[in-house]
Amino acid sequence: MGAAQTAPGEPGPAGSAGRQLPAATVSRLTIYLRALTGMLADGVERVSSEALAEAAGVGSSNVRKDLSYLGSYGTRGVGYEVAHLSRNIAQALGLTHEWRVAIVGAGNLGRALAGYAGFESRGFDVVALLDADQMLIGSEVGWLRISDVADLEAVLARTRANMVVLALPSAVVQAMCDRVVAAGVRSILSFAPVVLQVPDNVTLRKVDMATELQILAYHAQRDQERDIAEGLPGA
Incomplete structure (x- = not known):
């Protein structure tokens, strides 16, 4: 067995023509969708690639290239229809399907994830929370009652979960x-x-906060070194 993890440069979800989207494009599409959702809430009907790029924090050329994978081309001087583009992106990302999420691990992280309201608004229904701690089993987090992880298979079948989040210590996560x-x-x-x-x-995705902080530290150090070289105040 190998670790089938999606990483930069690997293909992502299929586009409108069945092609595989680049991983970087998939990441940016999620940001565009978040920006478009906000625009819809504000009553915005059309948006230019420049305005969408600014809202997403990317270059406008990236927006046009990414959306071309979906067959979405803005009209010059008019831009993109926000509702239509939002639907296209959601469909390309697979968000029009029913995604039912089970969280294994009801520690601080697991409970925080279970209580995150943003999942439902983005098409993910958290249907189960499981743990091995007998002191936690049976207690409630929001509307979820923590189930015994010994019953994992039965809980997954009963809730029809098709995604699982593992919020577990390293020593036990592979077996789970x-x-x-x-x-x-x-x-x-x-x-x-x-x-x-x-x-x-x-498909396995990994979130390693320590690694992300190390990357952040690298960039912070580079910024500090640049400020010192340029003689900026406070460097």
Whole structure:
């Protein structure tokens, strides 16, 4: 088995013509969709590529290139219809499907994820929260009652969960990942700072906050070094 993890440069979801989208494009599409959702809430009907680029914090050339993968081309002087473009992006990202999420691990992180209201507004329904701690099992987080992870397979089947989030310690996450895969779930998000082994037909994403902070520290150091070289005040 290999770790089938999507990474920069690897293909993402298929576009409108069935092609695979570049991973960088997929990442930006999620940002465009968030910006468009805000525009819809504000009653904005049309948006230019320049205005969308500014709202998303990317270059306008990136916007035009990314949206061309979806067959969406703005009209010169008119721009894009916000509602139509929002639907196209949501469809390309697979957000028109029913995504039912089970969270394994009801520690601080798991409970915070279970209570995050943004999932539902973006098309993800958190249907289960599981843990091995007998002191937690049966207690409630929002409307969810924490289930015993010993009953994982039955809970996944009963809730029809098709995505699983692993908010678990490194020592136990691989064994739990194996159970999730054996139960038929093919989309997994892990917060454990370890490389998980999954079959090729399973999509695994990993969120490693320590790694992200290290990358942030690198860029902060580079900025500081540049400020010192340029003799900027406070450097």
